[in-house]
Amino acid sequence: MWRQRLLERGLSPRTVEVYVTDVNALLKWAGHRELCFTQGRAVDLSGRRFGRLTAVEPLAERIPGQRSVLWRCRCDCGKEIKAQANQLLRGYYQSCGCRKAEVLMESNLYVDNTNLKAVLSDTVRKDNTSGHPGVFRKRDKWAARIQYKGKIYSLGCYYRREDAIRARKNAEAWVKDDAERLLEMVNTPKQTG
Numbered sequence: 554m555w556r557q558r559l560l561e562r563g564l565s566p567r568t569v570e571v572y573v574t575d576v577n578a579l580l581k582w583a584g585h586r587e588l589c590f591t592q593g594r595a596v597d598l599s600g601r602r603f604g605r606l607t608a609v610e611p612l613a614e615r616i617p618g619q620r621s622v623l624w625r626c627r628c629d630c631g632k633e634i635k636a637q638a639n640q641l642l643r644g645y646y647q648s649c650g651c652r653k654a655e656v657l658m659e660s661n662l663y664v665d666n667t668n669l670k671a672v673l674s675d676t677v678r679k680d681n682t683s684g685h686p687g688v689f690r691k692r693d694k695w696a697a698r699i700q701y702k703g704k705i706y707s708l709g710c711y712y713r714r715e716d717a718i719r720a721r722k723n724a725e726a727w728v729k730d731d732a733e734r735l736l737e738m739v740n741t742p743k744q745t746g
């Protein structure tokens with residue numbers, strides 16, 4: 554903040570750097586700990602655990618418009634993600650996302666008359682004739698439909714099977730997005746990873 558204010562006053566980054574270094578030296582001499590003005594080193598999270606995540610190293614990049622340091626984090630499952638320090642410290646992240654998927658698969662979660670587990674898994678019904686769920690023969694065409702939140706939505710009829718499948722896939726993507734949002738709301742992260 555202080556560094557920012559100096560920059561806003563029109564001082565060159567180089568001058569600010571010298572200034573910050575001098576002030577830090579003075580503080581050290583006076584017996585105080587250095588104030589953290591050096592960018593990217595505000596909080597050292599190296600090796601700290603956040604649920605299944607372990608902070609590995611701070612990155613130079615930032616999310617546009619965000620000042621919090623991005624950390625490369627490794628999940629217990631082996632996957633790596635980038636997470637902002639402030640969000641890590643607030644307990645926003647508990648895993649790379651694998652925990653949420655597990656919770657979903659363990660529970661038979663119904664939201665708005667919809668089984669999210671069924672929506673978010675890719676199982677083809679055994680009585681399906683097209684090889685793709687929600688796509689079936691209707692007279693001389695292929696019809697696509699999707700069931701969500703207790704309603705069946707017709708996605709149109711197509712001469713070509715692949716067009717019907719494409720329509721169904723688009724609808725699936727939308728439904729999955731919506732279901733994931735619902736899951737987010739009912740499954741707020743807890744401290745137990």
Ligand SMILES: [Zn+2]
Pocket residue numbers: 605628629630631632648649650651652
């Ligand atoms: Zn993971």
